[in-house]
Amino acid sequence: MACFYPEFSQKFAALLPELRAHGRVAIVGHMRPDGDCIGAQVGLARVLSAAGVREVTCLNADHVPRRLSFLTAQTRVLHAPEFLGNPDSDFRAGDYAAIFVDCADAARCGVELQTAFPKPFAMVDHHLSNPGFATHDFLDANSAATSEILAGIFLDLGLPIDEQTAQALYTGIVTDTGQFRFPSTTPRCFAIAGELIARGAQPAEIGYELYERESLGRLRLLEAFLKTLRLECSGRFCFGFLPKGIFEATGSTVEDTEGLVDYARSIEGVEIAALVEERVEAEWRGGGVKMKASLRAKNPIYRVDKIAAKFGGGGHACAAGLTAEADREAFCAELLAAVAEQLARVEASGGATNSEETIL
Structure with a gap:
């Protein structure tokens, strides 16, 4: 063995x-x-x-x-x-x-x-x-x-x-x-x-x-998410948004968000993708409205965990997440700026990594 x-x-x-x-x-x-x-x-x-x-x-x-x-x-x-x-x-x-x-x-x-x-x-x-x-x-x-x-x-x-x-x-x-x-x-x-x-x-x-056990609510949630997709950074970054109340409107649940961000990542030319969710937290979590983002990259050189870390989050080189207390528009602008900065950094380095950036 x-x-x-x-x-x-x-x-x-x-x-x-x-x-x-x-x-x-x-x-x-x-x-x-x-x-x-x-x-x-x-x-x-x-x-x-x-x-x-x-x-x-x-x-x-x-x-x-x-x-x-x-x-x-x-x-x-x-x-x-x-x-x-x-x-x-x-x-x-x-x-x-x-x-x-x-x-x-x-x-x-x-x-x-x-x-x-x-x-x-x-x-x-x-x-x-x-x-x-x-x-x-x-x-x-x-x-x-x-x-x-x-x-x-x-x-x-x-x-x-x-x-x-x-x-x-x-x-x-x-x-x-x-x-x-x-x-x-x-x-x-x-x-x-x-x-x-x-x-x-x-x-x-x-x-x-x-x-192979999709619910109708999840498919409706996917439809709503796809309608919000935006391409930024010359088509290298794609993100979509789920507003508060979307689960009730589509008959879906929070767990139905799993995997949605991969549709954005799958677009040709996209290197980094994000699902941004405006979520009302339960009282036992402190309540209030939180902005959540799931980040995905096609290549580990883009280190989306470092993008998430700027907002107090973390994860993997190709998959990371974060939660923030911020206004929707302000948050999306900050996230876009962070992604643009990371894309520029990788481009400037020629895609090289070093020992400090061990990747998955």
Whole structure:
């Protein structure tokens, strides 16, 4: 058996007895969870349970998206706002060792979960912008997905991977590699994916659940988004907008925004794309109207994580996100200026990168 993550595997093996002794583990994911987040949570939860950890609880600030619910049929992923502090619940955050997965920073999990778990026991992630924030960090920006890291560790250690675990981890890899199309896809991705298929992952079923269960509301949302697309920077930047109230108007939900930005990126000549969303935040997140942007690039030399960082966000070289409190027009103007500056910088450098700009 190939050794995919030798350093991480030894470290994880050393932590397992401590997790068993603690008895209770909370696996925390990020807001608006995607396939890698849910896949990593479910995969880690099932492996820890099989390895003898008495109680494992998965928590997210948002509900599991409809298209990912097939992963949670046998593993509960709880909606944190309905659970934390509930007088009818015996859950006490201080009783749990918290492991954050797929969170580029501690704040990515949301205010309530960050407050409940201010000192995470461990963190597993692959975001380029992650500064490291847990007692034990498993951070590799050269991995395509958090699920890839976890699957590699489990395979290295010979830990039990049943069909449901394999299904979850494969889903995380296939979504974060864009069905093995993104620049982050490596021979290791395929090798690990093959091992997961050998252990019961079903690519056909996963493909159906992820890409062939569109709702009419999502298609209406896509139509509305496409009507707003604008080309800037001589056609190298394309962005579209979703105003507040659009979900009610189209019969869609927040989770239906997943993947919309890729339509803007797919336009010939476009190097960077953005979906800008005017979103009314829930009261438990502080309320108010926020501007959110999802950034995508065709080539990692454009480092959209650096664009996002100017607004307090982060992510990957080819995929990043941010949230800001700003007027719509002012925000769009600032974002356009930041993108134009990045395009000019890359053009001036001839597309070269250096050691400081390790890319995915």
